[in-house]
Amino acid sequence: MAFDTQYTNQEFKVVGKRVLRPDGIDKVxxxxxxxxxxxxxxxxxxxxxxxxxxHAKIRAIDTSKAEKLKGxxxxxxxxxxxxxxxxxxxMYDTLExxxxxxxxxxxxxxxxxxxxxxxxxARKALKLIKVDxxxxxxxxxxxxxxxxxxxxxxxxxxxxxxxxxxxxxxNISQVSEFGHGDLDAGFxxxxxxxxxxxxxxxxxxxxxxxHACLASVGPDGQAELWVTTQGPYMQRNxxxxxxxxxxxxxxxxxxxIGGGFGGKTHVWMEPVALALSRKANRPVKxxxxxxxxxxxxxxxxxxxxxxxxxxxxxxxITAAQAVLRYQDGAFPNIWGxxxxxxxxxxxxxxxxxxxxxxxxxxxxxxxxYRAPSAPMAAFGVESTMDLVAAExxxxxxELRIKNAxxxxxxxxxxxxxxxxxxxxxxxxxxxxxxxxxPLGANQGRGMACGFWFNFGGQTCVDLNIGQDGTVxxxxxTVDVGGARASLSMIAAEELGIPYEKVKCxxxxxxxxxxxxxxxxxxxxxxxxxxxxxxxxxxxRVLRERAAKTWDIPVDRVEWRDGKAHAFGxxxxxxxxxxxxxLAAKAARTGGPIAGHNEIVADGAGVSFATHICDxxxxxxxxxxxxLRYTVIQDAGKAIHPDYVEGxxxxxxxQGIGWALNEEYIYGADGRLQNPGFLDYRIAxxxxxxxxxxxxxxxxxxxxxxxxxxxxxxxxxxxxxAIANAMSNAAGVRMTHTPMxxxxxxxxxxxxxxx
Amino acid sequence: xxxxAATIRxxxxxxxxxxxxxxxxxxxxxxxxxxxxxxxxxxxQAIPEGAEVFLLPRINGG
Numbered sequence: 001m002a003f004d005t006q007y008t009n010q011e012f013k014v015v016g017k018r019v020l021r022p023d024g025i026d027k028v029x030x031x032x033x034x035x036x037x038x039x040x041x042x043x044x045x046x047x048x049x050x051x052x053x054x055h056a057k058i059r060a061i062d063t064s065k066a067e068k069l070k071g072x073x074x075x076x077x078x079x080x081x082x083x084x085x086x087x088x089x090x091m092y093d094t095l096e097x098x099x100x101x102x103x104x105x106x107x108x109x110x111x112x113x114x115x116x117x118x119x120x121x122a123r124k125a126l127k128l129i130k131v132d133x134x135x136x137x138x139x140x141x142x143x144x145x146x147x148x149x150x151x152x153x154x155x156x157x158x159x160x161x162x163x164x165x166x167x168x169x170x171n172i173s174q175v176s177e178f179g180h181g182d183l184d185a186g187f188x189x190x191x192x193x194x195x196x197x198x199x200x201x202x203x204x205x206x207x208x209x210x211h212a213c214l215a216s217v218g219p220d221g222q223a224e225l226w227v228t229t230q231g232p233y234m235q236r237n238x239x240x241x242x243x244x245x246x247x248x249x250x251x252x253x254x255x256x257i258g259g260g261f262g263g264k265t266h267v268w269m270e271p272v273a274l275a276l277s278r279k280a281n282r283p284v285k286x287x288x289x290x291x292x293x294x295x296x297x298x299x300x301x302x303x304x305x306x307x308x309x310x311x312x313x314x315x316x317i318t319a320a321q322a323v324l325r326y327q328d329g330a331f332p333n334i335w336g337x338x339x340x341x342x343x344x345x346x347x348x349x350x351x352x353x354x355x356x357x358x359x360x361x362x363x364x365x366x367x368x369y370r371a372p373s374a375p376m377a378a379f380g381v382e383s384t385m386d387l388v389a390a391e392x393x394x395x396x397x398e399l400r401i402k403n404a405x406x407x408x409x410x411x412x413x414x415x416x417x418x419x420x421x422x423x424x425x426x427x428x429x430x431x432x433x434x435x436x437x438p439l440g441a442n443q444g445r446g447m448a449c450g451f452w453f454n455f456g457g458q459t460c461v462d463l464n465i466g467q468d469g470t471v472x473x474x475x476x477t478v479d480v481g482g483a484r485a486s487l488s489m490i491a492a493e494e495l496g497i498p499y500e501k502v503k504c505x506x507x508x509x510x511x512x513x514x515x516x517x518x519x520x521x522x523x524x525x526x527x528x529x530x531x532x533x534x535x536x537x538x539x540r541v542l543r544e545r546a547a548k549t550w551d552i553p554v555d556r557v558e559w560r561d562g563k564a565h566a567f568g569x570x571x572x573x574x575x576x577x578x579x580x581x582l583a584a585k586a587a588r589t590g591g592p593i594a595g596h597n598e599i600v601a602d603g604a605g606v607s608f609a610t611h612i613c614d615x616x617x618x619x620x621x622x623x624x625x626x627l628r629y630t631v632i633q634d635a636g637k638a639i640h641p642d643y644v645e646g647x648x649x650x651x652x653x654q655g656i657g658w659a660l661n662e663e664y665i666y667g668a669d670g671r672l673q674n675p676g677f678l679d680y681r682i683a684x685x686x687x688x689x690x691x692x693x694x695x696x697x698x699x700x701x702x703x704x705x706x707x708x709x710x711x712x713x714x715x716x717x718x719x720x721a722i723a724n725a726m727s728n729a730a731g732v733r734m735t736h737t738p739m740x741x742x743x744x745x746x747x748x749x750x751x752x753x754x
Numbered sequence: 755x756x757x758x759a760a761t762i763r764x765x766x767x768x769x770x771x772x773x774x775x776x777x778x779x780x781x782x783x784x785x786x787x788x789x790x791x792x793x794x795x796x797x798x799q800a801i802p803e804g805a806e807v808f809l810l811p812r813i814n815g816g
Contacts (some may be wrong), residue, residue, distance in 0.1 A: 090782075176811075205816075262816025338813055368816035414808040415787035455815050457795060520815025600796040702791055712816055 003533040005603065007706045012494040015705065018642045021485050022504065023256070033587030035228030036287045039425040044073050044115040044212065046276050046286035047122040047340035048269060049129050050296055051104030051111050054362040054670025055151060058102055058131060061112055067126040070443045071121035074280035075129070076114045078102070081275055084244050087245045093331040095242050097365045098271045098440030104133065105153065105330035107671045108295025110269070115276040115284045126639075138362040138670040141448050142327040143304050153330055163281040171360040173332035178340050178413045179353030186319025186351030187511030190310025192391045198380040198718070200737045201663035202302035202327075205369050206654070206682045209258020210293045215273035216283040223250045223274060228257050230478050231263040234510045242271045243278070244559030253508040254478045261654065262368030265519045268297050294675035298367025299664060301326040301335045307380040309387075315394050315402040318414075319351040320344055324377060327359045329366040334358060338373035343381050344412035344715075345451035346608060347403045352412045360671055368519060371452040371650060371712035375658065375719050379737060386727065396724070397435070400449060400610075401426045421634025421698040422449060422608035428694055429610040434630045441688065443616045443627060446724025450609045450716025454709035455520030456601030460513035461530035461584045463491060463538050463595040473534075474507040475527045476515025481650075481711050482643030483523040487531045489639055490705070494535030496562035497579055515599055521709020524639060525700075526601030534702050538595025545589040546577045587634040603702030604709055609633035611652065611717040617730040622745025624726060626656060630692045636700040636708030647711045649691040655718025657683030661738050705747035763797040765807070765808050783812030 026032040063075040078101040085091040100111045112129050116122035137151035144150055152173055158166045161175040170743025187193055206724040213227035215364070223245055229235050232254040240247045257264065275284040288296065303326045310319040322343045326336035331511050336356035343354045354377075389396040404423045409415050429435065429447055439445060463473040473491050477483060490500040495502075516522070539559045546564030547554040556568045563576035614627040631648040638644040661681040665673040674680045723734045757772075759765035761805050765786070770777045785794040787808040793799045801807060 246783055265814070265816065334811060334813065337811060341811075341813070368814055370816040372814070372816050411790075414810060415790045415792070418790045453792065453813065453815065455792075455794060455813075522815070600792040602796045602799065603791040605791075709815075 003536060005529060005702055005704060006458065007701045010705065012493060014489045014499050015639050016641065018487060019485060019499045021482060023479070023484060028606055031076040033260050034096050034209050035255045038214045038226040038255065039285070040214060040216055040283035043118060043283040043285050044280055045119045045122045046113060046115050046273050047126055047283045048110045048122045048272065049112040049126045049290065050111040050292065051100060051107060051380045052671065053133055053135050053184065054107050054140065055105055055136040056104045056133040057136060058104060059134055060113060062130040063112060065511045066114060066125040068156055069125050069128060071117040071119060072114055072125045073117065073124065073282060074115040074276045074356050075112065076272065076279055077274045080279060081242065081271065084242065091241060094238060094267060096330060098267065098269065104493035106364050108364060110272065110296060111274055111365060112179055113272045115280045117522045125623040126548045130646060140361050140666045140670055142302055142359050142361060145327065146325065146357065154332070157332060157360065172357050173328065173360055174334065174337065174358040175703065176337035176340050176356045177353065180410065181351030183319050183321055183353050187310040187557045189318040191313045192388065193308065193310045194384055194387045194391055194688055195306065195308040196384050196735060197304070197306045198385060198735045199378055200376045200382065202296055202299050202300060202363065202682070203267065203369070203662040204299040204656045205259070205263035207259030207261060207263060210288045210290060211268055211297060213270050213273050214283060215277045215287045217278040219281060221245060221249050224248065225270060225274065226255055227253045227270055228255045228264060230257065230260040230480060230519060232478065232509050233476065233514050234265065234517045235267055235270055238267045239271050239274055241686050243274050244712065251508055254506055255478055257478055260343050260480055261370045262372055262519060263298055265516055265517050266298060266367050288676060289439065291675040294680065295672050296364060298365050300369035300372065301328060301366050301376065303339070303376040305380045306378065307384040309384050311388050311392060314394050315392060317347065317349055317403045317692045320349050322354040322377065322381065324354065325359055326356065326373060327361045327363065329363045330360060331365045332358065332360065333366060335366055339377040341413040342451050343372040343377035345543050346449045348404060349410040351411060354412065363421060370654060370715040374450065374452055374716045375655060378450050378716045379723065380720035382717065383723050383735070386446070386724045397447060398424060400564045401430065402634045407668065417722040418701060419524055419698055420606060420608060424698060425608055425610035426635060428632045428696060429612055432612060432630060432694070433474040433631070434628060437628065442619060442729055443614060444725045445612065445614050445727025446721050446726070446728060447610060447612045448717040448720035448724060450713055452713040452716060453520065454525065454604040454607050455522045457516035457522055458513055458514055459526040459530040459601050460598045461527060461534040461596070464511060465538060465579065465583050465593040467583055467586065469501065469578070469583040471502045473502055473531060474512055476507055476512045477523040477527045478506055478518040480523060481517055481647050482640055483527060484604050486524045486639040486643060487527055490528050490531045491535050494532055495539065495579060496560065517703060519713040522604065525604050525703060525707050525709050528639065528705065528707050529703055530597040530599050532749040533597035533599065534595040536595070538578055538593060541593050541595065542579065542582055545582050545586065545593065548589045549577060549585065550574055594735040605636060605700030605702060607708050607710065607713040609713045609717055611714070611721040613721040613725045615722060615725040615729050617726055617744060619748055620728060622741035622748060624660060624739070624744065626689055630694065631714050632694040632696065633710065634696045634698045634708060635710045635712050636703065637693045637697055637706040639705070639707065641695060644695055644710050645693040648714045650654045650690050651712065651714035652718055653683050653688055655715045656722065657689065659719045659722040659737055659739055661740050663738050759798060759801055761797065762799045765801060766797065785810045785812045786806060
């Protein structure tokens, strides 16, 4: 049944309230079952052997001694995962990333795996596997990888997006360009031109729960996978394709998830676990260590970039240019292109261009990380915006307000914007008390803006009404940020019943139609839309049942406040029938009462944020401390404000860690030097003040409730907001993240001639 | 170029008729912006008369 997706400014009774979260007790008492918490009779322990080399040819792998070790039930290499990808290079890259095929492309690349009866035997077995490597030259830096003569990571790659098409291999997998207008004319109009180059180091999503799964493949081809993932259907489709299983015979259940932030939108070791299980004919549990998560899963890109802005003295930006170089790890992707699309999206620019180079290096395959690619480009752009403001003597907020995109602006990536929230977030920042709070010695304030697209996608929801009138809502988007609460609220709103009467679950892949991966801030947007429609579908059934009960036409029945009401002169005296009453008699009116919806939820609506940051910098050590931080973001409609604020705070916290301390550090040997939380320092509670939030609600016209995604955008501004604050606090312009104490101290000493 | 199409599906069909090499790109994934709203999957989406249409890469999020 088709429903209208347009926003209707509906009045709400449940939506917008701060109800109790349904998963809280399980999570704080330890009852919640994460990826590593599932067990099966006879299960084996899986372990992976990884390359210690950044780039090497694998001449041979001898697994014979490992196979003979008592307690070892299976050993697999690439030979156990034959190429079934039929020319699909993206799928082949996934296969090769799961298990090296004749060459190791980065430190940590899986080369073999074992399944044994316990962890000790599995570890011993790994040591018995002999891999004959021929070490090859490697490159891990994005700028070095672009130079002529750099070691070639993927000999099959010819640069896409340049004319004429190259005939020789290159580490530049793709060149992309976005923009409009005449840059030369725009820069000629400018009173001032500011150019600056920036670098950002590679960071990991840092989810607290490592990747984990329990795989079971039977001799009849029936398989099950319990896994921590953002995309159980993605897992099912990808694993089935790589292992030659029938999709319907691989049942994937998403566990409770201990963070993903984009890093769990891909398969990593799950096909290996299934291959081990198939070979051993036993269930296999495979849990990665933190070191393996850092070395063998997908962090975000490191980047380098050049930003150039021309402006008149009245603050009008006349031209803006970005040249972005993003490393995608050892496999081609579009992360640089995404940076180019987002770089200038906050502004209304007549002459604008962003050019992106996607570059291969000997590092792990890059994965999405919360608003992927946008934070790095924003670091360069928003830092340069502050330099322009200083050059023309204009307040940085006013400069941004003057140039902010608005409805009707042609976005730098092409389309014309509908109603958007960048202007309102800037006005809210300008008027926020934070902006007027006093600052002390060695303290400074900065601000910055950010943009993210948001997505919808394929979505499927079942709503089943029990015999007592309580409701089960089965969704296929993983709950990464409170969606079970929000979706229960939406179902309650539509049915006119209390929130507590709805229980939302994330269904397994055999129980519900396909759902796209929970990414792009789509969970509440798209499953929310499907829930609205599934509930309306159930209301249609409820009205039909009431009409049958009363023996009156269904068009004389309306649904209001959780009850069927008959209306019209001849029926108005009938007592309303509640959902409970209709549910109790469902058997006699046609059977179970349910609502369903399958939809491609598109038109997700873009999102903007503005952040304000106060920082103190110790000039003797370079150590900085965030004093105060405010996030202002457009949510479209905040279904559950606590969770929306939590998303704003979580994204800002990750951005702060990225800005100040987090980085992948590679040695000259191409090996990752800091694969652990002691040496790779994420932001912890003691590093952060209370992160204040302000929710703006500019409804998305393409959602019945006006919802926009909220999960990603607020990781975009922190890098630049902190750099701008640090510049005002310490008088140094930091152009390289992380802005760690040694780097800041060096900049302070250089600035003061020490 | 000028193409008359009432839906994204019709737009893609006519594009492939004119530029056959586009077929693989469309199969791999192209998003369409219609009057500023981005549609990644819904090929049934109507394109109103005079609408602004952009073809964009089908991008992913985190």
